[in-house]
Amino acid sequence: xxxxxxxxxxxxxxxxxxxxxxxxxxxxxxxxxxxxxxxxxxxxxxxxxxxxxxxxxx
Numbered sequence: 211x212x213x214x215x216x217x218x219x220x221x222x223x224x225x226x227x228x229x230x231x232x233x234x235x236x237x238x239x240x241x242x243x244x245x246x247x248x249x250x251x252x253x254x255x256x257x258x259x260x261x262x263x264x265x266x267x268x
């Protein structure tokens with residue numbers, strides 16, 4: 211037989227697992243957004259450098 215305390219423990223455990231999964235997803239989204247911004251910034255610097263170099267060459 212499953213007692214009420216076991217059901218409560220499973221419910222709390224499920225809630226904790228849900229919160230942990232949500233936090234992991236949120237952190238991964240933040241890291242992805244940061245890396246995307248960093249890569250865009252670096253690509254913009256490379257484009258500016260090429261534009262400057264091409265301007266000097268011509």
